[in-house]
Amino acid sequence: MARAISPQRKFLTTGAAWAVGLLIFFPILWTILTSFKTEAQAIASPPIFLNFDWTLENYAVVQERSNYVRFLMNSIIIAGGSTLLGVIIAVPAAWSMAFVPSKRTKDILLWMLSTKMLPAVGVLYPMYLIFIKLGLLDTRTGLVVVLMLINLPIIIWMLYTYFKEIPGEILEAARMDGANLRSEILYVLTPMAIPGIASTMLLNFILAWNEAFWTLNLTAAQAAPLTAFIASYSSPEGLFYAKLSAASTMAIAPILILGWFSQKQLVRGLTFGAVK
Amino acid sequence: MGQIELKQVTKSFGEVQVIPPLDLTIHDGEFTVFVGPSGCGKSTLLRLIAGLEDITTGHIEIDGVDATNLVPAKRGLAMVFQSYALYPHMTVRKNIAFPLKMAGIDEKTQKEKIDAAAKALNLTDYLDRRPGQLSGGQRQRVAIGRAIVREPSAFLFDEPLSNLDAALRVGMRLEISELHKKLATTMIYVTHDQVEAMTMADKIVVLQAGVIEQVGSPLELYHHPRNTFVAGFIGSPKMNLMTGPEAAKHDSATIGIRPEHITVSKTEGLWKGRVGVAEHLGSDTFIHVHDTGLMDMMTVRITGDIAVNHGDTIYLSPDMDRLHRFNAKGDRIA
Numbered sequence: 001m002a003r004a005i006s007p008q009r010k011f012l013t014t015g016a017a018w019a020v021g022l023l024i025f026f027p028i029l030w031t032i033l034t035s036f037k038t039e040a041q042a043i044a045s046p047p048i049f050l051n052f053d054w055t056l057e058n059y060a061v062v063q064e065r066s067n068y069v070r071f072l073m074n075s076i077i078i079a080g081g082s083t084l085l086g087v088i089i090a091v092p093a094a095w096s097m098a099f100v101p102s103k104r105t106k107d108i109l110l111w112m113l114s115t116k117m118l119p120a121v122g123v124l125y126p127m128y129l130i131f132i133k134l135g136l137l138d139t140r141t142g143l144v145v146v147l148m149l150i151n152l153p154i155i156i157w158m159l160y161t162y163f164k165e166i167p168g169e170i171l172e173a174a175r176m177d178g179a180n181l182r183s184e185i186l187y188v189l190t191p192m193a194i195p196g197i198a199s200t201m202l203l204n205f206i207l208a209w210n211e212a213f214w215t216l217n218l219t220a221a222q223a224a225p226l227t228a229f230i231a232s233y234s235s236p237e238g239l240f241y242a243k244l245s246a247a248s249t250m251a252i253a254p255i256l257i258l259g260w261f262s263q264k265q266l267v268r269g270l271t272f273g274a275v276k
Numbered sequence: 277m278g279q280i281e282l283k284q285v286t287k288s289f290g291e292v293q294v295i296p297p298l299d300l301t302i303h304d305g306e307f308t309v310f311v312g313p314s315g316c317g318k319s320t321l322l323r324l325i326a327g328l329e330d331i332t333t334g335h336i337e338i339d340g341v342d343a344t345n346l347v348p349a350k351r352g353l354a355m356v357f358q359s360y361a362l363y364p365h366m367t368v369r370k371n372i373a374f375p376l377k378m379a380g381i382d383e384k385t386q387k388e389k390i391d392a393a394a395k396a397l398n399l400t401d402y403l404d405r406r407p408g409q410l411s412g413g414q415r416q417r418v419a420i421g422r423a424i425v426r427e428p429s430a431f432l433f434d435e436p437l438s439n440l441d442a443a444l445r446v447g448m449r450l451e452i453s454e455l456h457k458k459l460a461t462t463m464i465y466v467t468h469d470q471v472e473a474m475t476m477a478d479k480i481v482v483l484q485a486g487v488i489e490q491v492g493s494p495l496e497l498y499h500h501p502r503n504t505f506v507a508g509f510i511g512s513p514k515m516n517l518m519t520g521p522e523a524a525k526h527d528s529a530t531i532g533i534r535p536e537h538i539t540v541s542k543t544e545g546l547w548k549g550r551v552g553v554a555e556h557l558g559s560d561t562f563i564h565v566h567d568t569g570l571m572d573m574m575t576v577r578i579t580g581d582i583a584v585n586h587g588d589t590i591y592l593s594p595d596m597d598r599l600h601r602f603n604a605k606g607d608r609i610a
Contacts, residue, residue: 172328173361177422178349178378187374191365 028252034245035059042241058246066229068250075225075251077140078215079208082147083201086155089148091197094159095185099168109160112153120150120213131218138220146218147208155204162196163189202262209255226251277339278429278462279304280325285334287320287486294320295486297334302430302464302479307456310466311473312483312509318466319434321483325464326432327351339429349378354423355432358439360415362407368394368418369403375426393421413444420455430462437472449476470510474498482506504606507532513562513575515600522570528601528609535562535577537598540584545591549574551584565590 022029033050034042041052062068097105127146128137136142166189174188190197212227219228230251233244280302287295294317302308310318323329325336327348335344343351354375362371372393376386394400397417407415416436423431433452437445453476456463467473473480474494482489482497482505490502494510501507507515515532523531539545540563549565552573561582565574576592584590601609 167359167361169357169359169361170363172348173355173357173422174363174374175328175348176326176353176355177375177426179374180349183378188363192363194365 031245031248034242035249037242039240039242042245058242059250062233062243062246062250066232066247068229071224071226071229071251072254074140074223075209078143078147078223078225079205081140081144082151082208083204085144086148086152086204087197087201090152090155090159091185091190093156094163095189097156097160098163099171109157112156116153124217128218137218138222140223142218143215143223143225146214147211150211150214151204151207154207155200158200158203159193159196162193162200166192202259206255206259277304279339280430280462280464281337282325283335283337285324285336286332287324287329288332293486295324298486298488300481300488300491302462305460305462307463307465307476307478308481309473309477309479310464310481310483311468311470314468316483317486318483320486322432322434322464322466326353326355352429353432354426354428355434356416356419356423356436358435360407360419360439362415362418362422364407367404367406368399368410371407371418372421372425375422379426389425393424396424397421412440413448416440416448420452424459428461430464433463433465435466435468437467438469452476471512474510480510482509500608501600502608504530504532504602507600507602513577516571516574518570520570526599526601529604530602530606532600532602533594533598535575537595538576539593539595540576540578540582541591541593542588543591545593547592547594549590549592551586551588551590553586554584556581563590565592568592
């Protein structure tokens with residue numbers, strides 16, 4: 001039974017939720033606002049909130065000085081490529097762990113997750129040397145591989161939990177119906193897990209898009225994605241907050257929009273009705 | 277053809293042997309029911325035949341061919357699961373088409389077979405719906421349709437009716453029996469419901485703890501149960517089993533008498549007891565009798581109605597020709 005909630009209580013909890021939401025969103029809002037200020041207004045003390053001369057000058061300068069589209073394309077290819085590659089590897093891995101577990105499956109899952117606890121900088125040096133040796137430095141291919149490896153444990157974990165919810169009898173039915181392993185995964189498991197796979201892919205796309213450590217350290221000019229685009233406005237000539245904010249806004253806009261529109265697509269529910 | 281032979285088949289999960297060495301032959305066209313209490317290994321046995329579980333030792337032959345190491349898809353069997361196990365993302369048509377698609381059958385033949393199956397199972401109007409939009413009975417029919425189109429050498433049913441309500445269950449039971457008459461294909465049916473076993477089977481296999489207690493026709497099991505377990509399991513209400521002096525009078529350790537083989541009188545009879553609960557079904561009356569001094573509670577089945585009340589004293593007379601005698605090991609004495 002649903003508990004009765006008094007109007008006052010509802011008002012307070014709604015207010016609190018909005019306050020937390022705004023608090024989390026505030027840095028992004030501030031970045032967006034700053035991107036429309038002049039450099040002087042951007043560093044003014046006390047800070048100016050809304051009462052400034054709105055200008056698009058920063059965007060014009062950023063657009064003029066850097067090739068935004070090239071960075072954007074690199075981000076899309078690196079984030080998309082690593083996510084796609086990760087899912088292709090993770091689906092069979094998660095399948096075996098969910099449906100033919102061994103005694104060690106839980107250990108393997110935990111061990112994979114433990115690799116996420118290692119500070120990335122700890123393996124920077126060996127990774128850098130490997131990249132030089134393989135000629136992968138400043139290439140999209142290199143970044144696709146490295147970001148895929150970094151996010152693979154999370155992809156496998158997420159898919160594993162989704163697959164665990166799919167009744168094994170449906171896969172057994174497919175086997176009885178003459179499906180081999182490939183058909184079973186392709187025609188039965190994957191379509192049933194699409195909501196799960198989609199949300200996994202979306203999350204990993206966002207993680208890869210925002211990844212800054214490896215993308216900054218392993219690229220120079222050719223393969224640099226939007227994280228490098230932002231960084232390029234923070235160092236050489238001192239800090240230009242307004243231009244940095246404009247660059248940041250341009251870098252995060254695509255992923256913000258993607259996240260906003262895909263929310264509703266991630267609702268699960270396709271697997272209901274198969275098994276009572 | 278659909279003859280299935282199990283030769284010295286065993287199954288262990290780790291250290292635990294759930295099926296001790298077992299031999300069984302299921303003849304072509306036979307409707308065989310595996311029945312037993314839950315955990316007796318009947319579903320495991322079915323899954324071994326299907327190939328969904330690997331047998332630990334022994335051999336399985338299907339139509340004389342060793343199928344022990346064949347994957348499920350290559351055994352030519354079709355299975356209907358308790359949970360229906362339909363593909364939720366496919367329409368009914370695609371569900372039924374799936375095994376045909378896997379077999380690489382051309383679309384025209386697929387359509388013909390699907391239409392024929394849908395017609396036979398009253399599914400024609402539902403072909404474009406998804407499983408989620410169907411009732412339990414319709415889903416079960418789709419699962420059967422998916423099995424039929426493959427034209428398998430045998431059908432395997434794993435408690436297919438236990439998710440349905442009582443009325444639907446009776447209907448589906450008849451449909452499956454009729455299907456068997458029409459197709460004359462081997463069917464192996466797992467259930468814990470002895471009524472399903474009695475009404476559908478040509479041959480019943482009673483299992484307990486992975487061991488076959490008896491194999492026979494329903495009436496053979498009813499009239500000549502090989503031991504006290506089968507005697508107690510087959511028949512509803514259960515057979516009254518008594519030990520002690522009353523059994524000793526008949527030179528046996530245990531005697532059994534079915535509830536329907538006892539007559540009730542208010543004035544005289546061999547045994548005396550007190551009425552506990554009387555269940556009036558209209559067609560029959562089940563009287564649960566206490567204080568007979570023979571067993572905790574004896575059940576008597578009377579055809580029609582009888583006016584007895586809680587606490588009444590009644591007299592019971594067993595039909596001595598229908599008395600079952602068992603020795604100390606529980607085995608039948610001829």
